[in-house]
Amino acid sequence: MIEEGKPLFVQIAEQIEDSIVDGSLADHTQAPSTNELAAFYRINPATAAKGVAMLVDKGVLHKRRGIGMFVAEGARELLLQERRGAFAERYVAPLLAEARKIGLGPEDLAALVREHGATTDRDHTERSRA
Structure with a gap:
């Protein structure tokens, strides 16, 4: 999964996007947490958080306080x-x-x-x- 020359946080965001596009993560579905992503890819949680933040800024994910990140309606x-x-x-x-x-x-x-x-x-x- 890890590609040389492309920032890890961008790759994390792209993987989540791919899951949304292929239907693995539907609207209103909880997205993996930054800690889950960090453990799975063996990266720093801050790097995973940066990838997730990109998707929040784009309107693809939204945060439910105290629960986690979810796929936005129409993502x-x-x-x-x-x-x-x-x-x-x-x-x-x-x-x-x-x-x-x-x-x-x-x-x-x-x-x-x-x-x-x-x-x-x-x-x-x-x-x-x-």
Whole structure:
């Protein structure tokens, strides 16, 4: 889980976000405590607290005094919107720019994506059967 070159507190926040996005942590569900995170990842509790604080600042987690941290209402949708925007910026914009360079319009590109997606789905199904 630990990645070189990326701050631990950011990695902790990303792991919690992943759990929210994949549905492991639903709205109103209690999030792991900073002490639990620190023990699990064998890190300083202050580092874990910094990652949790990032999510509180973002509106993904909220504190219930005396009980702990909980997933905020709508957190999953907030994270999905954020990730979709980042996906578009990181992958779609450069893809469109390259497509324009080689004479492909949006419809051509959409057709290529559908074609490649169908091939990938077929390959995956065939591998699953084997």
